[in-house]
Amino acid sequence: MFSDLDVDVRPGSGIGMFELGSSLWTILDMLRRMQHVFPQVDVKYDPDASSTTPIILHLRPHIDLLFSGKHQRLRTICIRKLRDTSPPVTLRYKDAILSSPEEVLRRVGVSRTFGPTYQQNAGEDLRYPGIWFSFEEDGLVEGRAGTQSEDRMQEVKRVLVSQKEHDTQEGDALGEVAYCPVMDGDISLAVVKVSIRSSYTYKPALTSEAKVHDGVILHFYPSTAKPIHVRLGVTTAQDLMVDLGAPLRIHYKEDDRMTIHASSRRTDSADPGYFYNYFQHGLDFLLSGTTHVVKKIILHTNIPGSPLFQRYKRCNWEIEGKPEDDEDDTPPRKRFYDRFETTSHFLNPREQPPPSMLLDRTDEEDNVTLPSATTRLYGYDGIILEVSEASQIVSVTLF
Known part of the structure; x- marks a missing residue:
């Protein structure tokens, strides 16, 4: 039986029980003790580069955890399928509920909670230091034509959290994790x-x-x-x-x-x-x-x-x-x-x-x-x- 997933979002730091910079060994050891919450964990990696491959843990259906290739440290956390109710997922930021079975997270809600960003084009992902919001299930959004009112009501499909230090490192999506106290x-x-x-x-x-x-x-x-x-x-x-x-x-x-x-x-x-x-x-x-x-x-x-x-x-x-x-x-x-x-x-x-x-x-x-x-x-x-x-x-x- 699935348990409800209720997690807090911490830009640049983590989501719920998952802290950026944690080791692969620590996370898997924790998941082994929490099979009632995460009954199935998929481990994905490149077998042709086994010693330095980035590793993805997929916790069905909502969570993807990306670990760096050399030091095996948690680098990026992705929450997806926010509307999937098996199990239902609730996202919180400070004292506010971002998304829940009753609350759909939309572009206008992100802007009200986090304020303005540098992304101005319709359809683009909203990026803030340590967190960004995507309006597609997979991949990056290319941008689309649409009226301002349509754009405001776009539904967020994915929320990604990574270290703030990596926001300025373009093309380093699979890089190593900067030092943080969890280490x-x-x-x-x-x-x-x-x-x-x-x-x-x-x-x-x-x-x-x-x-x-x-x-x-x-x-x-x-x-x-x-x-x-x-x-x-x-x-x-x-x-x-x-x-x-x-x-x-x-x-x-x-x-x-x-x-x-x-x-x-x-x-x-x-x-x-x-x-x-x-x-x-x-x-x-x-x-x-x-x-x-x-x-x-x-x-x-x-x-x-x-x-x-x-x-x-x-x-x-x-x-x-x-x-x-x-x-x-x-x-x-x-x-x-x-x-x-x-x-x-x-x-x-x-x-x-x-x-x-x-x-x-x-x-x-x-x-x-x-x-x-x-x-x-x-x-x-x-x-x-x-x-x-x-x-x-x-x-x-x-x-």
Whole structure:
């Protein structure tokens, strides 16, 4: 049974329970708990650009939520089919009712509530800072001929809310979201720094390989927040509790399939440890069961269509190398959306990708089928890349 939808409109900020700048993970997690209000949610994205695709959540029949492609932040909210009564929808602005089953929202009503705009031609959408009103179900209005009285009585078909900062950015409808307070406390960037180890082989040819045994530097919103350096073999469970708060889950079983990449001297069978799962940050930490220090760090990309999609929030990670010289202040980086072949060459520039291990995460789930359920694990010195069939990096493991 549908519930009535009664929401307030906040130009430049949000509509109802939906706040601009919220993460895709947060919104979907909220919708999962509100199935009585939104029983059906459609997730739409471009499978050919899965790591950077903008994502639309369609909450039938009234609401469309557009998320930015890289940071997966709510950028635009659209309320449509205002006259559809399944369920009926009521829009409020401050203390006034804009639209309801009894009140039809028309051009004259918008003008009375919000005042004049720069749009003067008959039939054009009415745009205000952070909100605009459309008189067509889909697409932009081209303008039409009509008398002034006819124009005044045009019925509003869609209401869209976006950040006020984007009103002046023409052609940036799919751009990223500007900082807003709802982001506070979220990780803005996770930086993995690598060094290049050089050695001579018997040929003797010089080979280079990335070495990662330090950890990750976590940057937060707002930008004035102090970064946190989580160090392998140093940071403790108590440190994580202090810096990141309590994990959403503590898991006491390690995935034995990962031990294929460990050398005999670093076999973890005697100390399987336990995981701190920070789904809200896109991070996992494996801690020693005896010393309680961090042994592994896993950063998740949250790619649509992958087996772990929506289990973790997207972690905006970068792998950073050393600058070529002391005067270079822009060290080379590989980011979460770079293809595997590019990142692999960055980690091991003189070699082909290492042998891989096949992983099917749906083996652990009942009644779950995905078109691309399998991934491959590629091991380097101190780092493991989990790669989809489309050469997108699904996760990065540091050990």
